[in-house]
Amino acid sequence: MSGKNIFLGLLLVAIVAAILTLRPESPDAEIARNLARKANLAESTRNIESPGIFRISDSLIAERDAVGDTWMLSQGNYSTLVDLPFPPPRDGVFPIGESVDDTDQRSNPGYLGADVCAECHRDRHKGFVETAHHLTSGRVVPGGIHGHFDGPGSGLATSDAALSFKMSNLEDRLVQTVSYDDWHLDIPMDVFTGSAKSGQTMLYWHGDGLYQTHVSYLTKVDSWIKSPGYDDTVAVYSRVIRDSCLECHITFIKRKQAPNFYHRDSAVLGISCERCHGPGETHVQYHRKFPEEKTSKHIIQPSDLTRQQQLEICAQCHSGSFKLLSDAFSFVPGQKLSDHHKAIESSASGASGVHTSNQLTRISMSECFQQSEMTCTTCHNPHENQRGNTKVFTQACIQCHQVEHCGMSAELGNKIVDDCIRCHMPLAKNADMQGAGADLLSVEMVDHYIRVVKEEL
Ligand code: HEC
Ligand code: HEC
Ligand code: HEC
Ligand code: HEC
Ligand code: HEC
Ligand code: HEC
Ligand code: HEC
Incomplete structure (x- = not known):
């Protein structure tokens, strides 16, 4: 070599x-x-x-x-x-x-x-x-x-x-x-x-x-x-x-013994619908038995939950590092997440890394979040791959804002119409990884603290 x-x-x-x-x-x-x-x-x-x-x-x-x-x-x-x-x-x-x-x-x-x-x-x-x-x-x-x-x-x-x-x-x-x-x-x-x-x-x-x-x-x-x-x-x-x-x-695996022994056949790989809607077995059995039934039974519809409960569905996995307080896979949407997870303090910063970013904490700091009933699904549709689709995300901003209200619209006109993200939710480096090699050791992810980011100008 x-x-x-x-x-x-x-x-x-x-x-x-x-x-x-x-x-x-x-x-x-x-x-x-x-x-x-x-x-x-x-x-x-x-x-x-x-x-x-x-x-x-x-x-x-x-x-x-x-x-x-x-x-x-x-x-x-x-x-x-x-x-x-x-x-x-x-x-x-x-x-x-x-x-x-x-x-x-x-x-x-x-x-x-x-x-x-x-x-x-x-x-x-x-x-x-x-x-x-x-x-x-x-x-x-x-x-x-x-x-x-x-x-x-x-x-x-x-x-x-x-x-x-x-x-x-x-x-x-x-x-x-x-x-x-x-x-x-x-x-x-x-x-x-x-x-x-x-x-x-x-x-x-x-x-x-x-x-x-x-x-x-x-x-x-x-x-x-x-x-x-x-x-x-x-x-x-x-x-x-x-x-x-x-x-x-x-989605789920049944553990035999700590720390890493499992019932191999019990593994349900990939994150399925059920991590957001709750285990589906009873729902499926019911609707198979009563195919004429048009009203859902035995399944969680997130929009029936409170805003906090809806946020906690995503926070299971998108709120930074945590310690488990209960069995893994025991949280069901609608329960109190704090009974299951204890957040690890250091990750509540603007840290942006695959495993350190904390979208919930960051977005909670935004005026948009504080002065509306916004949840994660205001912008994200969990049933579609929206990666890189800036137009879709910009549409979400337009639900609440008018293009003309942006301080840059007079100056830049149509240029801002399709992409509010690049200026107001720019890519952020990992704040926890400063020092030697910081550029190598950081992953750029979208900072969920929506605001006027002065230094981007
Ligand atoms: C990452 C979380 C997540 C996953 C995974 C997910 N959903 Fe959903 N789903 C939601 C949320 C949240 C809503 C509530 C509507 C909203 O806010 O967009 C919803 C709404 C629904 C609804 C009701 C739609 C309506 O008209 O109100 C159905 C049906 C549904 N999901 C089925 C599924 C199925 C089937 C899958 C898997 C193939 C799935 N979901 C995967 C989060 C999820
Ligand atoms: C045998 C048919 C059947 C299967 C299989 C099935 N569902 Fe449903 N589901 C229904 C029916 C019927 C409804 C009510 C009509 C509708 O909303 O589409 C429904 C509604 C829902 C809703 C909306 C609840 C609401 O109150 O609006 C969600 C969420 C949902 N199902 C999730 C799932 C998930 C997750 C799975 C897989 C684990 C699943 N379903 C499998 C038949 C089924
Ligand atoms: C069970 C854990 C879990 C839950 C619950 C969960 N996510 Fe995720 N999410 C992940 C993981 C893991 C990834 C990274 C997947 C990968 O790229 O391998 C991810 C990736 C994403 C991405 C990036 C998608 C892309 O194409 O790169 C978005 C956006 C996202 N999640 C939003 C949500 C929202 C919104 C909710 C709640 C409605 C939610 N997630 C619930 C674990 C979860
Ligand atoms: C608290 C939830 C959480 C835990 C615990 C966790 N991850 Fe992740 N992981 C994520 C999320 C969220 C992402 C994706 C972030 C993003 O959108 O880029 C991710 C990304 C990844 C990726 C890169 C995925 C991709 O598509 O590029 C790998 C590989 C990975 N995790 C492996 C692991 C392994 C192995 C472990 C355990 C030793 C682990 N993760 C523990 C949430 C978690
Ligand atoms: C659910 C409604 C809603 C959505 C969606 C939304 N916002 Fe907001 N936003 C608000 C509210 C309410 C305020 C505070 C009052 C105001 O400034 O209009 C605000 C404030 C702002 C501010 C000023 C922040 C400050 O600190 O002064 C900016 C910039 C902004 N939003 C940009 C965006 C962008 C970009 C998007 C899309 C990525 C977006 N918003 C999505 C409701 C929303
Ligand atoms: C105002 C709109 C908006 C809201 C609300 C929002 N996001 Fe995002 N999110 C975005 C945009 C834009 C991206 C960049 C997506 C892309 O380019 O593919 C993103 C990306 C992500 C990613 C991928 C990793 C990254 O940073 O690139 C994850 C994970 C994620 N969001 C989770 C969440 C969670 C969890 C919530 C709720 C706590 C949430 N988001 C609320 C707009 C939003
Ligand atoms: C080229 C970067 C850029 C783009 C693209 C952009 N903005 Fe802005 N936006 C700014 C700047 C800079 C300010 C602050 C202007 C000032 O203070 O005079 C601002 C201010 C705002 C404000 C706060 C207004 C106030 O005074 O409270 C809102 C709301 C806003 N933008 C929404 C949007 C929306 C929605 C989009 C997408 C349609 C968008 N912006 C696209 C740079 C941008």
Whole structure:
């Protein structure tokens, strides 16, 4: 790899770290802490005969971290390693894993997924399947996710020539092959998160444990990159996916055991209608039984709720970082969100990042919001993909404003008619990420604090 390529590679890595920076806890800190602890542990047990250490090949040693119950594969030089939630198999074949005891008895409260609604709400479903909500997670199938699986774009090198990754389609299964020295392992890509607006991160099952893969996809450059917060030469496949992460990206999953063991078959992927309308099972059963019934039963119509309750439907996932106070997936529209979520203070700023932006707090600061009954659906129709459709959003402004009332209309005339957004809701950088590298580490998103933005002039 040339110096320039390495530089570009590092640049990408930094960009994605920012774009996909995950919440609620910083993966950088979490991963760094774990690995430092493991390296220390390994150092101190290195020369001791123990069942937690075995040799994989002439150069590679596998060591178990009893505390985290993960395995580390290294050459004894801990700056390059592979971290796995199971003992590294010598033959490169992915181990299937076991089921854990079912200690969590929560059952699906009636989430069916959006496709069931199509039976009677065809038009609404047709528009909905194009939205980022519907597309934000799903089962990985060949052709169903972004990224290259053969040719030069299908690999990811690291700054250590001994460690590299290759994405490929092995008999209709998409895998990431991690190669370290003379050892390799095919890790399946089972579930994707992200509609690929900025990127996609893949998850995989080992038994009924759900983990994040090391390699992610970055849309801007159409390339594979290491997952956000990860080190270049530390291949982490042991990062657990908690339900607090899934809560914003899927409709429902039934957990077996903390932190990351699930009933795999219970997963309803994508964000379906039901996260805004409530579980649909009873509604569907009722209307199938009484097809003549024209008045809806057993489903939540958001416009019957109070303004605050309507806002909280969206705030489930669009009000910055939070701590869960109740079981994941237990909030139903109409309930009080504060009984389920505790906001994490630092995210209430103007922060604009994929996982730090807080549209509710920002829009609440606007005169428009304070002096009207505006909700999120004043501008957003959740049943259609409206991304980039400035005209539609401008129409929303015109519901309450006249073009002539804009201080710039005399000067700019027709030029402002189609686009109020660029001046009054400009793209904002992440205020929480100032300092070195701020430009790389920030994602531009629309600032929902509607106002006259002086500095844009
Ligand atoms: C077997 C037919 C059927 C299925 C399947 C069905 N619905 Fe309905 N739904 C109806 C009927 C009938 C109405 C009342 C007439 C109308 O508003 O279209 C209705 C109305 C609604 C309303 C409007 C409520 C109101 O008070 O205005 C919502 C929201 C709704 N359904 C959501 C869903 C969701 C979400 C699903 C999938 C989980 C779903 N429906 C599946 C038949 C069905
Ligand atoms: C509080 C809700 C919330 C949580 C928790 C959350 N996300 Fe997100 N995530 C979002 C939102 C909202 C966006 C999109 C913001 C935007 O419009 O660009 C997003 C964006 C993403 C994207 C980029 C999507 C794209 O299309 O570019 C990925 C990938 C992603 N999240 C993965 C994860 C993973 C993995 C976790 C858990 C470790 C997680 N998220 C936790 C709300 C959440
Ligand atoms: C992100 C939240 C969200 C999702 C997802 C969503 N809806 Fe809605 N839906 C709403 C809101 C909010 C309203 C209330 C009307 C409004 O404010 O636009 C609504 C209104 C409706 C209505 C009543 C329309 C009327 O005339 O009042 C029906 C029927 C409906 N949705 C069905 C569905 C179906 C079917 C799906 C999935 C295919 C779906 N919705 C997905 C938020 C959502
Ligand atoms: C269960 C969590 C959840 C709920 C509830 C939810 N959203 Fe989202 N929303 C997301 C996630 C996650 C994304 C990012 C999807 C992606 O790009 O992968 C998103 C993306 C969006 C986008 C960007 C769409 C695009 O094309 O880029 C808008 C706008 C949006 N949501 C508005 C709303 C509104 C309005 C409501 C309430 C009516 C709402 N959301 C409810 C999780 C949610
Ligand atoms: C639901 C009604 C409603 C909508 C929709 C709406 N506004 Fe407003 N807006 C108001 C009200 C009410 C005020 C305060 C009184 C006034 O200035 O007219 C206001 C004030 C403003 C102000 C002056 C703010 C200040 O701090 O002095 C601007 C600029 C503005 N709106 C722009 C917009 C733009 C741009 C949009 C579309 C993105 C929009 N508004 C959408 C109702 C609305
Ligand atoms: C006055 C109009 C208006 C209202 C009200 C509004 N939004 Fe937006 N929102 C926009 C515009 C304009 C965009 C940029 C969309 C685009 O260009 O695709 C946007 C984008 C978004 C995005 C995509 C990420 C980004 O920032 O680009 C999310 C998520 C979102 N809005 C959520 C919400 C939520 C949640 C609410 C309610 C708390 C809300 N919005 C209220 C106008 C509005
Ligand atoms: C080229 C940038 C630009 C565009 C486009 C633009 N505005 Fe403005 N708008 C401004 C500026 C600058 C001011 C403040 C003017 C002043 O103080 O004299 C303003 C002021 C306003 C105000 C506040 C008036 C007051 O005195 O309270 C409203 C309301 C408004 N704009 C609405 C809109 C609407 C609606 C649109 C879209 C049809 C729009 N603007 C498009 C730049 C713009």
